[in-house]
Amino acid sequence: MRSDDFERGAEKVASGAKKYGLAAVFAIAAGTLAMGSFFTTTDAERHVVTHLSEFSHVSDPGLNFKIPFVQGTKAYPIDIQEFQVGPKNIASKGNQSLQDVFVKFQYRVPVEKIEWLHKNAPNYHDRARTLGVKVANEVLGTTDTTNLAERRTQVGQEMLIAMQQIMDTNGMGLEIQNATLENFDWDPAFRDSIRENARVKNEIVRLEAELKRDEVEARRKVVEAQGVANERRERAAGEADAARTAAEGARDAAIAQADGEAYRVTKEGEARASAFAAEINAFGNPDTYVDYTEAKQWNGQLPTIMSGSEGNEMFIDLRSGDTVKDATGPAAAAPQP
Numbered sequence: 312m313r314s315d316d317f318e319r320g321a322e323k324v325a326s327g328a329k330k331y332g333l334a335a336v337f338a339i340a341a342g343t344l345a346m347g348s349f350f351t352t353t354d355a356e357r358h359v360v361t362h363l364s365e366f367s368h369v370s371d372p373g374l375n376f377k378i379p380f381v382q383g384t385k386a387y388p389i390d391i392q393e394f395q396v397g398p399k400n401i402a403s404k405g406n407q408s409l410q411d412v413f414v415k416f417q418y419r420v421p422v423e424k425i426e427w428l429h430k431n432a433p434n435y436h437d438r439a440r441t442l443g444v445k446v447a448n449e450v451l452g453t454t455d456t457t458n459l460a461e462r463r464t465q466v467g468q469e470m471l472i473a474m475q476q477i478m479d480t481n482g483m484g485l486e487i488q489n490a491t492l493e494n495f496d497w498d499p500a501f502r503d504s505i506r507e508n509a510r511v512k513n514e515i516v517r518l519e520a521e522l523k524r525d526e527v528e529a530r531r532k533v534v535e536a537q538g539v540a541n542e543r544r545e546r547a548a549g550e551a552d553a554a555r556t557a558a559e560g561a562r563d564a565a566i567a568q569a570d571g572e573a574y575r576v577t578k579e580g581e582a583r584a585s586a587f588a589a590e591i592n593a594f595g596n597p598d599t600y601v602d603y604t605e606a607k608q609w610n611g612q613l614p615t616i617m618s619g620s621e622g623n624e625m626f627i628d629l630r631s632g633d634t635v636k637d638a639t640g641p642a643a644a645a646p647q648p
């Protein structure tokens with residue numbers, strides 16, 4: 312009895328386990344299918360969705376859906392990517408050997424080129440690196456590397472332009488962002504020649520600087536001498552102007568004095584003439600004025616009268632008394648009565 316009960320119980324347990332086990336399997340399978348139906352695309356990438364291994368479309372950023380087991384995805388980064396060329400030895404212009412050359416290229420995949428790359432160049436990164444080796448050889452092979460250290464930026468720009476031209480020509484369409492000559496070195500013999508060349512150039516620069524300094528000093532002395540000469544010339548001109556001004560002042564003063572004297576004489580003459588005219592007008596008759604003038608000039612002495620020996624001749628001496636005395640000598644004393 313107990314054995315039958317045990318067997319029936321075991322059968323029930325086995326039947327329940329079988330039923331629930333299948334449910335669990337179906338649940339796990341459903342979860343797996345659900346998880347495989349969704350994928351997330353970030354802003355730094357895009358996914359190519361394939362349908363039965365053929366290109367279907369490019370996903371947008373965010374949560375996307377695909378059909379499990381029928382559709383697949385492949386991620387394409389669209390942020391800045393890079394690859395390096397080197398280390399390698401390159402023969403530059405003039406067969407100058409460059410050693411340990413490293414060149415770094417940076418690029419970006421345009422979203423509109425993802426379909427073309429997926430169909431025609433899915434290994435675009437490796438192909439870009441191969442083309443980078445070619446560009447580095449071509450650019451450095453035509454470059455005079457004696458001054459490569461100073462032209463490093465320019466050489467990198469030339470590599471960028473050459474690489475972009477190749478990308479545009481072959482249809483890959485990668486956008487080259489930067490090309491940098493990270494490292495290079497010369498072989499020992501060429502390095503020594505570079506150093507000697509640099510030493511000679513530095514010596515030339517030093518000599519040119521000394522020559523320029525001497526030229527500047529010579530020009531300074533010339534300017535200084537010209538300044539002294541100009542100062543002396545200006546001082547002499549100033550002294551001459553001062554002397555000329557003083558002479559002109561003295562001349563003007565003499566002219567003014569002469570003009571003043573002439574004016575004074577003129578005014579005095581005019582005054583005397585006015586007085587003379589007034590005197591004539593006062594007498595009313597010019598003849599009367601003449602008599603008046605003669606009377607003013609009489610010295611108060613009467614004329615001297617002399618008679619001849621015979622008594623019938625008489626002379627009136629109109630000379631002044633002093634003149635008569637001088638001519639005749641002292642007069643005889645008058646006779647006493």
